[in-house]
Amino acid sequence: MEISGCAAVVTGGASGLGEATARALAAKGAKVALFDLNRDKGEAVAADIGGLFCAVDVTSDDSVDAGLVAARAAHGQERILINCAGTGNAIKTASRSREDGSIRHYPLDSFNRIIQINLVGTFRCIAKSAAGMLRLEPGEDGERGAIVNTASVAAEDGQAGQAAYAASKGGVVGMTLPIARDLMGEGIRINTILPGIFDTPLLAQSPQHVRDALAASVPFPKRLGLPAEYALLALMMIENGYFNGEDVRLDGAIRMAPR
Numbered sequence: 633m634e635i636s637g638c639a640a641v642v643t644g645g646a647s648g649l650g651e652a653t654a655r656a657l658a659a660k661g662a663k664v665a666l667f668d669l670n671r672d673k674g675e676a677v678a679a680d681i682g683g684l685f686c687a688v689d690v691t692s693d694d695s696v697d698a699g700l701v702a703a704r705a706a707h708g709q710e711r712i713l714i715n716c717a718g719t720g721n722a723i724k725t726a727s728r729s730r731e732d733g734s735i736r737h738y739p740l741d742s743f744n745r746i747i748q749i750n751l752v753g754t755f756r757c758i759a760k761s762a763a764g765m766l767r768l769e770p771g772e773d774g775e776r777g778a779i780v781n782t783a784s785v786a787a788e789d790g791q792a793g794q795a796a797y798a799a800s801k802g803g804v805v806g807m808t809l810p811i812a813r814d815l816m817g818e819g820i821r822i823n824t825i826l827p828g829i830f831d832t833p834l835l836a837q838s839p840q841h842v843r844d845a846l847a848a849s850v851p852f853p854k855r856l857g858l859p860a861e862y863a864l865l866a867l868m869m870i871e872n873g874y875f876n877g878e879d880v881r882l883d884g885a886i887r888m889a890p891r
Contacts, residue, residue, distance in 0.1 A: 635662050636661030640713070641713050642665070642667065644782075645664070645668055647833050650714065650717070653866050653867075654677065655863070656863035658681035659681075665703035684702070686699035690753030715782055718753075718782060723795075724792060724795075743795070758811060770819045776818060780823055783826045784827060786888065787879075789888040804824055805826065808877060808878070812876050823878045825865055825882055826882065829849075851885040853884055857884065
């Protein structure tokens with residue numbers, strides 16, 4: 633797919649992997665709409681790349697619908713969707729307090745919140761965007777659109793405390809091929825990236841010694857991944873018309889330890 637001139641939507645586009653991908657798409661000539669909850673950062677990034685910011689909560693049908701209406705009014709129907717909106721937490725399935733020996737289990741409302749944002753929110757955006765893409769005239773090879781999702785290496789080797797996060801990201805991996813098959817007759821491709829340890833704003837909040845230890849745990853190169861490296865792979869998945877139904881680790885060959 634030729635990116636220049638295409639309308640694109642990037643969820644989680646105000647920072648981290650989403651911001652880097654939005655900037656890379658804009659540099660290639662795409663008309664980019666950023667979906668995020670961080671209005672200040674999102675509007676700043678949108679202004680910098682000549683794009684559009686839409687305040688969108690991916691857990692809400694109405695919010696996603698409103699964002700798509702605004703994005704399509706400004707740029708036309710998107711041919712590109714990048715799903716980077718997501719979050720995580722670290723809570724053990726069941727644990728014993730070191731202070732008083734009391735026992736608790738993972739609060740199910742917290743588990744559900746992670747699933748709703750990372751998995752259901754991703755599918756919500758895929759389904760609604762793909763429905764819009766069906767209205768487009770097909771281009772080369774009958775292609776109408778391309779979608780890239782963000783999972784995590786936790787989908788395959790989740791650590792202690794990551795039951796909800798790993799389940800949500802494993803769900804994103806698991807639905808990629810079935811969605812590719814659902815859309816194969818409509819000229820819409822879908823792929824998923826499984827990032828390892830990346831230098832995102834969330835990780836930037838960690839102490840330097842923690843960041844150094846994480847970087848040293850990567851086989852090669854011994855550093856944190858760069859958001860621009862994620863963007864490179866995302867754009868390649870968009871541009872390469874034979875890339876479809878795949879889940880690709882981007883992790884410096886790391887395999888996460890139990891903790």
